[in-house]
Amino acid sequence: LDLKSHDVIYAEEEATVLATTHYLKISRYINGKASVSLN
Structure with missing residues (x-):
């Protein structure tokens, strides 16, 4: 149970990191x- 939790x-933290990285990309x-179309 302790290992499972x-x-x-860990999976939730990893998902958060992946989502943040994806969002930044x-x-x-x-x-x-946007900057290309403005120029």
Whole structure:
């Protein structure tokens, strides 16, 4: 049970990190496209 809850916490942290990284990549991509179309 202790090991299981640890795995769940780890999976949630990993998912948060992945989501944050994904969001930053999308933001950079959108900002890049926006600056290109403004120029």
